[in-house]
Amino acid sequence: MIPPDYCTACNPVNLGEHGPCRGHSHGHGKNVPPHIFQDSSQSQPMHSDQDTSDFDIIKATQYGLLDRCKELVESGYDVNQRDSETVTLLHWASINNRQDIIRYFVSKGAVVDAIGGELQATPLHWATRQGHLGSVTLLMQYGADPSHWDAEGCSCIHVAAQFGHTSIVAYLIAKGTSPNVQDKHGMTPLMWSCQKVTSLDPTRLLLTFGASTTMQDFIYGHTPLHWAIEVRNPLAVSSLIMHGAPLDIPNNQGVTAYSLLSSPKATSWVGKKVLEKVTEHSSVSQKDTICHRIKSDKRLRYYTMVSTPFVMFYLVGMTLQSGLPYPAKMVILFFAALFLHFSTRCVFDERLVNILPMSVYLATKFWFYMTWVLWLSPAMSLMTSLVFLSSSLLLWHFFLKSWKGDPGVVATTQDQKFRTIIELAERGGFDTQYFCSSCLVRKPIRSKHCSVCNKCVAKFDHHCPWVNNCIGARNHRYFIGYLVMLVTMCLFLLYGCSQYWNTMCPRPQTDDFWMGLWKIAQCNSWVFFVAVNATLHSIWVMMLLACQTYQISILGMTTNERMNAGRYGHFISAGRSPFDRGRCQNFVDFFQISCLGLCRPDPTDWLVTYHVPATSSNSPEHHPLVGKLQDYQFV
Numbered sequence: 285m286i287p288p289d290y291c292t293a294c295n296p297v298n299l300g301e302h303g304p305c306r307g308h309s310h311g312h313g314k315n316v317p318p319h320i321f322q323d324s325s326q327s328q329p330m331h332s333d334q335d336t337s338d339f340d341i342i343k344a345t346q347y348g349l350l351d352r353c354k355e356l357v358e359s360g361y362d363v364n365q366r367d368s369e370t371v372t373l374l375h376w377a378s379i380n381n382r383q384d385i386i387r388y389f390v391s392k393g394a395v396v397d398a399i400g401g402e403l404q405a406t407p408l409h410w411a412t413r414q415g416h417l418g419s420v421t422l423l424m425q426y427g428a429d430p431s432h433w434d435a436e437g438c439s440c441i442h443v444a445a446q447f448g449h450t451s452i453v454a455y456l457i458a459k460g461t462s463p464n465v466q467d468k469h470g471m472t473p474l475m476w477s478c479q480k481v482t483s484l485d486p487t488r489l490l491l492t493f494g495a496s497t498t499m500q501d502f503i504y505g506h507t508p509l510h511w512a513i514e515v516r517n518p519l520a521v522s523s524l525i526m527h528g529a530p531l532d533i534p535n536n537q538g539v540t541a542y543s544l545l546s547s548p549k550a551t552s553w554v555g556k557k558v559l560e561k562v563t564e565h566s567s568v569s570q571k572d573t574i575c576h577r578i579k580s581d582k583r584l585r586y587y588t589m590v591s592t593p594f595v596m597f598y599l600v601g602m603t604l605q606s607g608l609p610y611p612a613k614m615v616i617l618f619f620a621a622l623f624l625h626f627s628t629r630c631v632f633d634e635r636l637v638n639i640l641p642m643s644v645y646l647a648t649k650f651w652f653y654m655t656w657v658l659w660l661s662p663a664m665s666l667m668t669s670l671v672f673l674s675s676s677l678l679l680w681h682f683f684l685k686s687w688k689g690d691p692g693v694v695a696t697t698q699d700q701k702f703r704t705i706i707e708l709a710e711r712g713g714f715d716t717q718y719f720c721s722s723c724l725v726r727k728p729i730r731s732k733h734c735s736v737c738n739k740c741v742a743k744f745d746h747h748c749p750w751v752n753n754c755i756g757a758r759n760h761r762y763f764i765g766y767l768v769m770l771v772t773m774c775l776f777l778l779y780g781c782s783q784y785w786n787t788m789c790p791r792p793q794t795d796d797f798w799m800g801l802w803k804i805a806q807c808n809s810w811v812f813f814v815a816v817n818a819t820l821h822s823i824w825v826m827m828l829l830a831c832q833t834y835q836i837s838i839l840g841m842t843t844n845e846r847m848n849a850g851r852y853g854h855f856i857s858a859g860r861s862p863f864d865r866g867r868c869q870n871f872v873d874f875f876q877i878s879c880l881g882l883c884r885p886d887p888t889d890w891l892v893t894y895h896v897p898a899t900s901s902n903s904p905e906h907h908p909l910v911g912k913l914q915d916y917q918f919v
Contacts, residue, residue, distance in 0.1 A: 336349055336352055337352075339352055340356075341353060341356040341357070341361055341373060342367060342373065342376055344356065345373050345376040345377050345380070345382060345385055346376055346380055346382075348380065348382045348384075348385065350382075350384050350385055350388060353373075353385055353388065353389075354388065357388075357389075357392055363389045363392045363393060363394045364393065364394060364395055364398065366400060369400070369401055369402065370399075370400045370401060371400040371401050372394065372395070372398045372400050372407070373389055373394065374386065374389050374390070374394045374395070374396070374398060374407045375398070375400050375401065375405075375407045375410050377389060377407070377419075378407035378408070378410045378411040378416070378419050378423065379407075379410040379411065379413075379414055379416075381411070381414065381416040381418060381419050382419075383418050383419055383422050386407075386419060386422055386423065386426075387422070390426050396408075396423060396426050396427050396428045397427075397428055397429055397432060399432075402435065403434045403435045403436065404434055404435040405434040405435070406428065406429075406432050406434075407419075407423060407428070408420060408423045408424070408428040408429075408430060408432070408440055409432070409434050409438075409440055409443060411423060412430075412440045412443045412444050412447075412449065412452055413443050413447060415444075415447060415449040415452065417449075417451050417452055417455065417709055417712075418712055420440075420452055420455065420456075420709075421455065421709050421710045424459060425710070430456050430459070430461055431461070431465075433467070433468060436467075436468070437467045437468020437469060438467045438468070438471075439461075439465060439467065440452075440456060440461075441453060441456045441457070441461050441463075441465060441473050442465075442467045442471065442472075442473055442476055444456065444473070444486075445473035445474070445476040445477040445480070445481070445486055445490070446476045446477075446480045446481075447480070447481075448477070448480070448481040448483060448485070448486060449486070450485040450486040450489055450721060451709060453473060453477075453486040453489060453490065454486075454489055454493075454705050454709070454721070454724070455705060455706065455709040457493050457702075457705075458701075458702040458703075458705035458706045458709075459706065463490050463493045463494060463495040463496075464495060464496045464499060466499070466501075466502075469501055469502050469503050470499075470500065470501035470502030470503065471501050472495065472496065472499055472501075472508070473486070473490055473495065474487065474490045474491070474495040474496070474497070474508045475499075475501060475506065475507075475508045475511050477490060477508075477520070478508045478509070478511045478512035478515075478517055478520040478524070479511040479512070479514070479515055479517070481517075481520075482517055482519065482520075483519065484519050484523065485721050486721075487519070487520050487523050487524075488523055488721060488722060489721045489722075489724075491523060491524070491527045492721070492722060492723075492724055493724070495508075497509065497524055497527065497528070497529035497530065498529075498530060498533060500533070500535065504535055504536055504537075505534070505535035505536035505537075506535050507529070507530075507533050507535075507541065508520075508524060508529065509521065509524045509525075509529045509530075509531070509541040510535055510539075510541055510544070512524060513541060513544045513545065513550070514544075516553050518553055518554055518555060518558075521545075521554055521555075521558055522554075522555050522557065522558055525557070525558045525561050526557065529541075531545070531561075531562070542562060545558065545559075545562045546562060584631075585631055585632065586639075588631045588632070589631075589632055589637075589639060589640060589643065590639060590643045591643075592624070592628070592643070593640070593643045593644045593646075593647035593648075594643075594646075594647040594650060594651075596620075596624065596647075597647050597648065597651050598651065599620060600617060600620075600813065601651070601809070601810045601813045601814070602810070603616050603617055603620075604809035604810065604812075604813055605808070605809040605810040605813075638736060638749065638752055639752055640749075641749035641750050641752070642687070642749065642750055642751060642752045645750045645751075648817055648821065649773075651814065652773070652777055652814065652817075652818065653676075655777070655810070655811065655814045656669070656672060656777065656780060659784060659808065659810070659811055660777075660780040660781065660783070660784050660811070663780070663783045663784045663786075663787040663788060664780055664783055668780075672773075672776050672780070675769065675772055675773065675776065676769075676773060678765070678769050679766065679769035679770060679772075679773055681765075682762050682763070682765035682766035682768075682769055683751065683766050685759060685762035685765075685766075686748070686751040686753060686755070686759050686762045686763045686766050687751040687752060687753055688753075689753075689758065689759040689762060690758050690759065691741050691744075691753060691754040691755060691756035691757070691758055691759045691760075692731075692741050692742035692743060692744075692754075692756035692757035692758040692759070692890065692891055693739045693740065693741060693742075693754075693756075694720075694723065694725050694727065694728060694731055694739075694740040694741070694742055694891060695723075695725070695739075696725050701724040701725060704719075704724075704725065704726045705719075705724070708726065718894070720733050720740050722738065722740075723739060723740045725740055726894070727740055728742050728890055728891060728892060728893050728894055729854060729890075729893055729894055729895060729896065730742065730743045730744070730842065730845065730863070730890055730893075731743065731744055731890070732744035732844050734747050734754050736754075737753070737754050739754070741754045741756040741757075742756055742757040742758075742890040742891040743756050743757035743760070743842060743890040744756050744842065744844050745760055745763075745842040745843045745844060746842075746843045746844060748763065751763070751766070757890040757891060760874070761874065761875055761876075763832075764829070764832060764833075764836075767825055767828060767829040767832065768829065770821070770825050771822055771825050771826055771829060774818045774819075774821045774822035774825065775822055777814070777815070777818045778815060778818050778819065778822070781811055781812075781814070781815040781818070784808070784811055785804055785807065785811075788807065788808070789803075789804060789807035789808070790803075790807075792804070831843075836870060836871065836874050837867050837868075837870050837871045837874075838867060838870075839861055839864065840861040840863045840864030840865065840870045841861045841863070841864075845861065849861075854895075854896050862896045863896070863897075865886065869886075872884075872885050873885050873886040
């Protein structure tokens with residue numbers, strides 16, 4: 285399944301004492317110690333007392349001995365002179381990431397795009413194979429052409445994709461290389477990534493850049509999905525399927541990705557979501573029956589999932605309120621739950637499962653209002669009802685701001701993304717900790733990529749299922765207001781229920797608490813059912829509100845930072861936040877309280893902040909990683 289003439293064994297990181305695999309020197313040289321092919325930062329250091337005066341220029345280049353190289357070049361050595369395998373000194377400097385020597389050789393007239401070795405590759409190819417981003421960016425600044433083919437017909441982006449060098453793939457695309465460029469055999473970078481790389485990137489990165497999922501290679505007619513299935517790469521298959529890669533494109537043998545995924549062997553290694561996609565694809569050819577139309581109607585599925593909590597709340601409440609014997613009520617509820625279980629498996633759409641918690645919330649609040657209007661308001665004064673309904677306006681204001689408001693999504697234009705990639709790469713700061721390969725944006729400090737929303741959110745706190753949105757820099761205050769008003773509503777409702785019981789229900793003639801509770805439940809089962817829901821809601825919402833208040837005021841952290849503090853280098857020690865400015869000041873900063881100038885809230889815009897602010901009470905001068913983070917900031 286591999287294109288002709290491609291040597292899979294010649295991965296530079298696996299080269300042994302004698303260079304590449306037997307019979308293929310590929311320009312890597314011969315009789316070179318293994319560490320010569322590693323990053324210079326990991327190479328075995330030269331002993332200070334070791335005599336290097338007898339090193340020839342190739343060995344001096346390999347070991348990064350700039351002074352020795354200068355000495356030999358100044359004495360007359362031609363920097364473009366080739367060894368017995370037609371390899372130049374610039375090749376050796378590139379494969380070993382000797383950037384100072386690269387600069388020196390180029391200043392002495394070294395040909396940047398010299399062809400050398402059995403692979404007939406350029407120094408840029410060699411640096412790319414090893415994943416040396418610094419050497420790649422340096423060579424391209426000196427005019428190296430990444431579109432040159434080596435003897436295998438691969439340009440640099442194909443080589444980078446083969447070996448999983450995501451940062452180099454991103455840099456080459458940002459510099460103008462097409463993500464759909466084909467090599468001699470018609471292989472695109474995405475095809476190589478799906479075939480050779482078992483991690484999520486660079487496949488995800490290429491898809492984000494718009495790499496085609498429909499192109500086919502010249503030899504087998506495979507699409508990227510064919511290649512991913514052929515080598516059983518579950519992450520690549522899942523990424524392609526979720527991205528919308530077609531299943532019905534046949535290769536040269538007439539085999540489609542759908543037929544490969546439909547085989548019994550595929551079920552043992554592909555994910556559940558992939559199998560669901562395959563099943564959904566197969567249903568297109570089924571007979572167009574009413575049952576099939578209902579099952580495949582996405583709009584119907586959506587409204588079914590939204591309306592089910594409303595119906596179930598009413599069904600449970602009315603069943604309890606009915607005059608049937610309690611055993612009969614339990615039987616009805618059991619069969620209702622059974623019916624719900626099996627019907628939702630057919631009608632619910634797992635891709636829309638994130639809307640269910642919010643539907644439960646909306647259904648609960650809807651029946652709270654109906655209970656107040658139909659049952660509780662006759663036992664309450666008009667003023668109390670008006671206060672309850674008026675306070676609900678604030679609840680809806682904060683809810684809509686939390687639900688539909690911008691949580692602080694880090695978004696840029698395509699040109700800005702390219703400029704960011706280029707500048708980060710050329711400054712040596714291209715790190716996944718600071719760059720999101722999904723959004724292709726530079727990540728501000730305190731931000732995080734949300735897997736549910738598939739967006740980077742500044743000052744990310746958490747993704748809240750009850751509002752179906754992320755909570756971040758721009759809507760966190762509204763979320764706190766939403767929690768406060770939600771507790772207020774629940775307590776108001778419990779007060780209304782108590783007034784209803786005092787007015788409408790006879791007082792139980794017993795001192796037994798549980799017997800009294802049973803009498804109240806029998807008086808009006810619907811009101812009791814609603815009161816139980818309000819009690820449970822108020823308990824967990826108050827716990828969430830207390831936790832949020834503690835994190836905001838006492839710790840100066842977000843929920844994400846508190847749970848993952850050990851993953852972030854900018855935390856001085858476990859549990860201590862560099863953003864903590866004291867309890868009162870944290871509160872002022874969070875709510876941006878100015879009090880006519882008496883308070884001074886922190887004006888930091890977390891969407892464009894990439895290092896620990898100087899306003900932190902933990903002085904950044906003493907922070908071990910602040911220097912690194914500040915270096916990361918653009919000049």
